[in-house]
Amino acid sequence: MTLSSTPLWPAPTAAGPVDATVRLPGSKSVTNRALILAALGTAPSLIRRPLDARDTRLMAAALRVLGAEVAEEADGWRVTPATFASGGTVDCGLAGTVMRFVPPVAVLADGDVHLDGDEHARVRPMEVIISALKTLGADIDDADGQPGFLPLTVRGSGALPGGKVTIDASASSQFVSGLLLAGARYERGLTVLHDGKPIPSTPHIQMTVGMLRERGVEVDDTEPDTWRVLPGPIAGLDTVAEPDLSNAAPFLAAAMVTGGVVRVSGWPSATAQPGDQLRDLLNRMGARCELADGVLTVTGSAIHGIDADLHDVGELTPVIAAIAALADSPSHLRGIAHLRGHETDRLAGLAAEINGLGGDVTETDDGLTIHPRPLHGGVFASYDDHRMAQAGAVLGLAVPGVQVENIATTAKTLPEFPSMWAELLELERAA
Known part of the structure; x- marks a missing residue:
C-alpha cells in the first residue's frame, strides 16, 4: 500500500513486565x-x-x-x-x-x-x-x-x-x-x-x-x-455507556506480551459487548484472567497458539493475531471472512504487515493461519484502520524497531491511545 504522509510512530518496546491499571472511555x-x-x-x-x-x-x-x-x-x-x-x-x-x-x-x-x-x-x-x-x-x-x-x-x-x-x-x-x-x-x-x-x-x-x-x-x-419491532414511541432515557471492552484488547495483550499484569476497571459483570470474550480468548492463549468487583485482571506468562472461531468477535482479530504471532505454537483464526469488508481488508492487511516483519501468516478462505517466527523491526502500515494500528503497537512491545504508520487513526474510537500506551509503559515517568 502507499503510506500516508503522517509521521511514523516508533512503537515502544517494553523494558520489562508491565504493571498498570487502565480506565477506558465509553463504548x-x-x-x-x-x-x-x-x-x-x-x-x-x-x-x-x-x-x-x-x-x-x-x-x-x-x-x-x-x-x-x-x-x-x-x-x-x-x-x-x-x-x-x-x-x-x-x-x-x-x-x-x-x-x-x-x-x-x-x-x-x-x-x-x-x-x-x-x-x-x-x-x-x-x-x-x-x-x-x-x-x-x-x-x-x-x-x-x-x-x-x-x-x-x-x-x-x-x-x-x-x-x-x-x-x-x-x-x-x-x-x-x-x-x-x-x-x-x-x-x-x-x-x-x-x-x-x-x-x-x-x-x-x-x-x-x-x-x-x-x-x-x-x-x-x-x-x-427474525426480528419484529412494533410501531410506537421511543422513550427518552438517562443512561451510562459501558467502557469499550474491545479497546481493552491491546492493553490486556500488553500483560501477555510482557509477562506482566494489567487491570481494567469498570468491567461489567454482564454485557452484550463482544469484547467480553477477551476473557476466554486470552485465558486459552495462556493468560490468567480474573474478574472481581468490576476489575478485570490479566496476568501474562507463556503465550500459546489458539484455534478460535472469531465470527462473533471479529473486531478483536487484529490484536489476537498480533499476540498469536508471538506465541509458542501455531494459531488458526476462523470465521472472519467478513473482515475483508471492514475499515480495510483486515485479513490481507494483517498477513502483509506481520509477514513484512518476518512473520509467517497465510490467508485462508475464512481467516488466518499464523506460524510464529522470530520478528524484526520495520514499518507496520495501519491502512487508516484503528485496530490495525493497535496490533502494530502490541507487536512493538516485543519487537524493537517497529514503526506504526498513522497511529493517529486510533482516534476513531480511542483518541488518547498514544498517551495511554505511554502511561502503560511508564514512559512519561521514565523521561
Missing part, C-alpha cells in the same frame, strides 16, 4: 446506538460517560443535520430529539455505524439527506441497507457513484410505511441493527428476516435489541433470524 457501539435512539425519542435523553471520539462525533453531527440537539454537559451528552424538518449533508467518515444506522433514520426527514465519507468508505458495502429501505418504501438515489455504495441521497418524505423485509446480513450485523433502531418510528413498524450465511458479530444485534427494550420498544426476536 462506541453503545454511544452511537444511544445517540440514534435519543434522536428518535419522545423526550430528551442524557448519555453519561459517552465515548468522545471521531466515530461518535460524526454520529452526533449527522443527527444535528436531522434537527437533533447534542449538547455536551459536565455529566455527559444531553440529546434533544430530532425535528426532521429538513435535510442536509452527512459526513460518515469511515464509521460503519454512521453509514448503516443513519439512512434508516434519514428516511424520516422532510428533505434530501446526502451521505458521503472517507475514500475507503466508498468501498464498504451499503447495498443491503439501500435495497431494504427501498422495499420498505424509501426513495434512495445511489447513482452519483458506484451503485450500492456511498455517496447516496435519501429523499426523505417525513415518514416511511415500513413492514416486512428480507435481507442477507452475512456481511455485517450493522445491517440488522441499523434497521431495528429506527423500526419503531415506521408507520407499520418493521419485521426483518435474515436469509443467508450466519450473521457475524451477533452480540451487537443483541445489544441493539436490549437498548430498544430499555426505552420501551416492543421487540420480538423469538424466531431465529
